Each structure stands twice: as structure tokens, then as C-alpha cells.
Amino acid sequence: MATGxxxxxxxxxxxxxxxxSVVPLTxxxxxxxxxxxxxxxxxxxxxxxxxxxDPVASAYAIREGWAFACKMLPSGERQVTDFFLPGDVxxxxxxxxxxADQSIETITETELVEISGPAVRLATRQSxxxxxxxxxxxxxxxAKLVEHLVDVGRRNSVARVAHLLLEVGRRLELAGHDARxxxxxxxxxxxxxxxxxxxxxxxxxxxxxxxxxxxxxxxHGHVTFHDRARLVELTGFDPAYVDPKPTVxxxxxxxxxxxxxxxxxxxxxxxH
Amino acid sequence: MATGxxxxxxxxxxxxxxxxSVVPLTxxxxxxxxxxxxxxxxxxxxxxxxxxxDPVASAYAIREGWAFACKMLPSGERQVTDFFLPGDVxxxxxxxxxxADQSIETITETELVEISGPAVRLATRQSxxxxxxxxxxxxxxxAKLVEHLVDVGRRNSVARVAHLLLEVGRRLELAGHDARxxxxxxxxxxxxxxxxxxxxxxxxxxxxxxxxxxxxxxxHGHVTFHDRARLVELTGFDPAYVDPKPTVxxxxxxxxxxxxxxxxxxxxxxxH
DNA sequence: CGAAACGTTGAATGGTTTCAACAAGAGTGG
DNA sequence: CCACTCTTGTTGAAACCATTCAACGTTTCG
Numbered sequence: 001m002a003t004g005x006x007x008x009x010x011x012x013x014x015x016x017x018x019x020x021s022v023v024p025l026t027x028x029x030x031x032x033x034x035x036x037x038x039x040x041x042x043x044x045x046x047x048x049x050x051x052x053x054d055p056v057a058s059a060y061a062i063r064e065g066w067a068f069a070c071k072m073l074p075s076g077e078r079q080v081t082d083f084f085l086p087g088d089v090x091x092x093x094x095x096x097x098x099x100a101d102q103s104i105e106t107i108t109e110t111e112l113v114e115i116s117g118p119a120v121r122l123a124t125r126q127s128x129x130x131x132x133x134x135x136x137x138x139x140x141x142x143a144k145l146v147e148h149l150v151d152v153g154r155r156n157s158v159a160r161v162a163h164l165l166l167e168v169g170r171r172l173e174l175a176g177h178d179a180r181x182x183x184x185x186x187x188x189x190x191x192x193x194x195x196x197x198x199x200x201x202x203x204x205x206x207x208x209x210x211x212x213x214x215x216x217x218x219x220h221g222h223v224t225f226h227d228r229a230r231l232v233e234l235t236g237f238d239p240a241y242v243d244p245k246p247t248v249x250x251x252x253x254x255x256x257x258x259x260x261x262x263x264x265x266x267x268x269x270x271x272h
Numbered sequence: 273m274a275t276g277x278x279x280x281x282x283x284x285x286x287x288x289x290x291x292x293s294v295v296p297l298t299x300x301x302x303x304x305x306x307x308x309x310x311x312x313x314x315x316x317x318x319x320x321x322x323x324x325x326d327p328v329a330s331a332y333a334i335r336e337g338w339a340f341a342c343k344m345l346p347s348g349e350r351q352v353t354d355f356f357l358p359g360d361v362x363x364x365x366x367x368x369x370x371x372a373d374q375s376i377e378t379i380t381e382t383e384l385v386e387i388s389g390p391a392v393r394l395a396t397r398q399s400x401x402x403x404x405x406x407x408x409x410x411x412x413x414x415a416k417l418v419e420h421l422v423d424v425g426r427r428n429s430v431a432r433v434a435h436l437l438l439e440v441g442r443r444l445e446l447a448g449h450d451a452r453x454x455x456x457x458x459x460x461x462x463x464x465x466x467x468x469x470x471x472x473x474x475x476x477x478x479x480x481x482x483x484x485x486x487x488x489x490x491x492h493g494h495v496t497f498h499d500r501a502r503l504v505e506l507t508g509f510d511p512a513y514v515d516p517k518p519t520v521x522x523x524x525x526x527x528x529x530x531x532x533x534x535x536x537x538x539x540x541x542x543x544h
Numbered sequence: 545c546g547a548a549a550c551g552t553t554g555a556a557t558g559g560t561t562t563c564a565a566c567a568a569g570a571g572t573g574g
Numbered sequence: 575c576c577a578c579t580c581t582t583g584t585t586g587a588a589a590c591c592a593t594t595c596a597a598c599g600t601t602t603c604g
Contacts (some may be wrong), residue, residue: 074508079422093414096407135368142365145417150351153424153469197425236346
């Protein structure tokens, strides 16, 4: 962390914060969550934390720094599937696979906490609330993936780049950083390219276009939004899929007390 | 089902089959699984079973027919995120979101069973084995999504189309159909295009190219593989992500009996 | 039969990549 | 501290791939 320009305030317990944002947890449950985690560990930049096909025994919480998940193709190309920001909890979706289907690598120096998979499994069995919170995180991971697929499949390169930078900004805001008008961003144009299905060269040109259009500037590791309204319009960015929603738990609870465990309403008949 | 040419033998209980392929279930647990499901219902082709932003109260199992999940963009374009085949269980990944993040529509006439979300939730709380099986299905959904993202982001159009057709073939095989050399396939070129981030017109040209290259033929609703080896080489297709693996359960069980609930091994130090 | 969805083809256009080259910044070791 | 290297950023020109527009054939279904 020689330069440290991208450094941000570390959350004391990211996992607890994330789970708690979904379901209110008692002090006792908070203690259980704390015990799922190993000691904090500092990993240098550009280190592979876990490789594809490695056995999966843990998830991770990032207290500080940036990382990403990717998959390599036989041809040597790579597809970045997700970026991980300070405060993010990662790898829950892999926890029930025998081997990891993606690698995880650090971008900057990163302080992370290992979360024991088996311990998570035990805890969720003992506490339904924890299971709900846990499943919520998995759902969020999935929702991000779906949005990413839409991005790559059906948006043009300008909207693609802008959309990703808006998403990252929104996620930083949710983690308590002020990213409304911009943020420090250690993502290289190569990483952006591999996430968005473009070449780094083209990402460069797209960034120039965005800059000349007065929409946003991404230079020297800093993203600045110049015209948020037009950016949102251009990309169709809707932060719903990253914002922490109260889970469906409330709904479930209501249904149970109504004594109607299996409602089979008629299937809709809309035609397209 | 006027023509019925694509009709296939319906599985008696797809949900039970899928869960059972992951974790061995007792007769008692099988009975619980059976009670999660509503009556079978036949839905015509081209019907929206569930729309984006609808509240999520159930998942579905397809006894027969094909369906797909998609997301619409403000521009009116759509991104197909997954196809659902006979025997597939769908929508588990959405079960813990408040509202659906994707629509689900039938392609052919479809016979499906509704699976009550609240009932699933209760069942998984009472039976750890069911929870494992349930989480495994969610993981598989996620793995398919990741592979799809790689497809759209980093494969050329020819490999993209071929890869999707290989995947569908493999999934049909796993469901007990003989699809080694080909299969009946009701997917239109428009659907393929919206799944793969291409235009229908271009999909048409790509299919011609594949046909002329002697690799595969997709015409009149039937896919035929002419040179599987070269197709696999061309696409880098590795069915691991669709094949039902024994869950990580065995591993977990071993760790628990070792009395080591939270192993925090050193993080790997590989550099890229 | 007629309508609607799906498939097919050509020609022109435009977006993206490729290749090649060079500039700028960050980190390393003498 | 400077020279060196490595990574990242930047630009131009040519080649390529995919889309668009427009038209027509085919199949399916009411």
C-alpha cells in the first residue's frame, strides 16, 4: 500500500454489517457471526486468493481493498464476472460447489477475513434468521450476475462502460463512501475490458468518447461523473439490484401465520 | 400441443429427481418434497408465467415443455438469461428476493408444477439434507449464469451458438434423453439471438456457417451434431458446470466429525 | 385461405478488433 | 537519484465482424 491513494476506511466487521442490513440480528447472533470469521489477513495486490477448480472451503469478507472474480478460457482470454469492493462479502454462491468455478484475485493490496464454510453451514442450521440473511447474499450475487449478463449481451460499449462505473459508484455509496460525483477507482482498462467483453483499446476509446461528451471522466485512477442524469438515461441504470432490500422474510412470516403454506394461485395468462 | 413433435416423456416428479440427484433422500423426505408442490398445470406456448417485478412466492418444476427467463431493457430489447428444459427446476435463485428480477415465459406448451416458496423455507429448516440439496440447485443456477456470461463476453459468434447448443444437448442427456448426436429443439433463431447477444439474422448466418463447415445442423426444429469432437474443441465446452456433482456435503460432514469447524489455512501466494 | 411467426439472403453501414507504435507512470535496483 | 523495466494508457490505419435495412420464402395455425 505504498501509494495508498485508493485507501478507504475499513469496516470493522463487513460480514456482520451485510447480514445485519438484511435481517435484524440479536447480539447473540452477532456473536455467532463474528465466530464464523478467521483473523484478518493482508494480501498484496495481484495475488490469486483462490483458483478455478480449487476445493471451496471458505468465503471471504473484504475489509479493505479491491478484488475480482474471473474465469479463464482455454484460449487464454479471461472473463471477469464480478468486482469486489471494500466491505463486500464474496464467494457465498460458491460455498456449496465442490470446486470453485471462478478464480478470485486481488487488484490492490487487500485486507480480508476468511469465513469458514462448514461453520456457516452449522450456524445457518441453528438459526433460521442467519439462513435468511445468508440466502439473501447469495441472491444478491446472482442478481448482480444477471445484470452483468444484460450489460454484456444487450448494451452498446458506451452504455456498458458507463453502467459498470455507475454500479461500482452506487455500491461504494452503499458501503458508506461518498461516491455521488465520483470516486477513486483502481480498475485498469484491461480489467474493465475483460469484464465487459471488449478490448482494452476500445475501452480507452469509449472513455474518451464519454469524456468528450461531458458525461464522465475516468483518468489517473479517478472516476468523475459530470452529468449523472444523462448517464442514468443513457444506460438505463436502476440500482435496485444492488440496493439492500429487506428480504422476503416478512412476507413469508405473514403467510405462515395465515396457515397457508402452499398457495397455488392461477398462473398468469398474459401473452407476448 | 397440436403437433407434438418435440414432446418428450415427462418425469413423474422432476423436483424430487433433481434434489435426489444431489443428496440421497429418505422416503420420508421424499414425501415432504412431494408436498411442496401444487397440482400439475398445463400452460400454452408463449405465455408469461411470471413478470419482472412480480412478487415472488414460488418456484416451478417443468414436467414437460421448454421455457426461458429474460430481462427487458427500456429500449425494448431483451436478454434471455436461461433456458429451461423438461425436468428442470427453475426460480429457486429468485425465491429470496422480494420481487422477481427476470420474467419467465413458456416457449412450447408446458406442463409445470408450482413449488411454494414458504413451504420450501419451512422444509429446509426442518431438514438439513433438504437445505443442502436446495442450495445445490441454487449454486447450479449460478454456475450456468457464469458460463453464459463467459459465452457472451468472450466467445465469437460461431463458438457462442455452438456452445449453447452443446449445453442444451448435455442437459437433455442428463434428463434421460438421447441427445448425443442431436435433439428436437424448439428454440427460434430470435430466442438464440437474445440469449447470445446477437441478431437473429446473424444467428441464421452463423448456423449456415456451422452447417457448411460440417459441424452441426439446426433446421426444422432439430439439432444434429456432425462432428462432436471438433465442436467441443471449437467451443471449449466442458459440461462440468451442468453435471450434477455430489455436493460439498460429504466434505462438510468430514470436517465436522474432525471437530474443526473453522479452518483458516494460509491464503495462497500465487502471483499472476 | 390469410395472418403471423419464423427463416433466409444481399448489400451497405458501422462498430470493434487487430496490428503497430509510442507515451506516461509506478516500482526496482544499482 | 537515475536508469531501467513493466504495466498501463493512448492513438492511427486497416481489416473484420456484426448490424441494419429491405425483401422474399416458408411454415404454422386459426
